[in-house]
Amino acid sequence: MELKLDVLKKMVRSIATTAPHEIGCDECFNEIDRFVELELQGKKPAEAMPLVQAHLDRCMNCREEYEALLDAIKACQ
Amino acid sequence: MPERTNAEWLADLRGPENQQAITDLRVVLIRGLSYSLSTRLRGDIDTLVEDFAQEALLKILNNLDTFRGESKLTTWAQKIAVRVAYSELRRKRWQDISIQDLYPEDSGIDYTPAVLTDPGANPEMSVTQRNILEMVLRLIQEKLTEKQRQAMIIVMSGGLPLEEAARQMGTNRNALYKLIHDARKRLKEEIEAEGLSADDLLAAFGSI
Numbered sequence: 001m002e003l004k005l006d007v008l009k010k011m012v013r014s015i016a017t018t019a020p021h022e023i024g025c026d027e028c029f030n031e032i033d034r035f036v037e038l039e040l041q042g043k044k045p046a047e048a049m050p051l052v053q054a055h056l057d058r059c060m061n062c063r064e065e066y067e068a069l070l071d072a073i074k075a076c077q
Numbered sequence: 078m079p080e081r082t083n084a085e086w087l088a089d090l091r092g093p094e095n096q097q098a099i100t101d102l103r104v105v106l107i108r109g110l111s112y113s114l115s116t117r118l119r120g121d122i123d124t125l126v127e128d129f130a131q132e133a134l135l136k137i138l139n140n141l142d143t144f145r146g147e148s149k150l151t152t153w154a155q156k157i158a159v160r161v162a163y164s165e166l167r168r169k170r171w172q173d174i175s176i177q178d179l180y181p182e183d184s185g186i187d188y189t190p191a192v193l194t195d196p197g198a199n200p201e202m203s204v205t206q207r208n209i210l211e212m213v214l215r216l217i218q219e220k221l222t223e224k225q226r227q228a229m230i231i232v233m234s235g236g237l238p239l240e241e242a243a244r245q246m247g248t249n250r251n252a253l254y255k256l257i258h259d260a261r262k263r264l265k266e267e268i269e270a271e272g273l274s275a276d277d278l279l280a281a282f283g284s285i
Contacts, residue, residue: 059239061238
């Protein structure tokens with residue numbers, strides 16, 4: 001198999017922005033309900049919970065679920 | 078439906094007469110899932126949503142002790158329902174794509190893109206960019222474990238979502254995230270050891 005050029009470039013950027021400590025999907029899941037509530041209260045969860053924000057920027061599965069949760073909670077308000 | 082505090086939800090869900098609280102929570106989950114999935118799926122989703130809500134309710138009732146009270150109970154319950162729904166949808170969506178197809182183990186893998194083997198293929202790429210890509214490719218081959226290499230390539234090439242790649246590799250999404258994080262850290266250290274900083278990499282590729 002051959003790596004596509006755009007994938008390789010994505011890898012380079014991903015390596016360059018790697019932090020020594022990143023939380024995984026489990027820790028993100030533990031925090032995401034609080035994160036979403038802060039967001040809906042108009043507070044700034046990215047500032048209060050930067051590790052969660054960094055994980056959401058990197059993990060597409062967690063981002064997808066975060067956006068779905070945001071929609072779901074809005075629908076019930 | 079009565080407004081409940083978290084303490085009231087917990088008492089009602091745990092109580093001997095918990096049927097009303099369960100019914101109320103099911104209504105909340107179904108309303109939330111219906112809305113969030115209606116933007117993603119076409120057609121009649123009512124049965125699907127009810128199945129997801131039912132599966133999520135069982136998980137929620139079995140895990141009430143893990144609720145830490147840092148959000149509303151309904152928000153916590155809804156995140157469990159979203160996880161149930163999206164995990165199942167991903168599994169169905171990707172079940173026909175296997176890791177073996179994306180990453181054949183016995184093919185004498187050469188990752189090198191044509192653009193690096195053929196200098197005329199992409200004349201606008203600078204010497205610096207070419208050198209960095211060659212270095213990263215070399216380090217991926219030399220410094221990562223086979224498992225790290227496989228995970229990083231499969232997930233970053235977009236071949237499979239993290240969760241589905243994890244399922245097929247016999248692990249879970251959190252563990253796979255950590256495995257790839259370790260791989261990225263290792264590569265970053267090795268690149269720095271060869272004299273390039275993260276800023277050098279971003280200066281070369283950050284804006285593309």
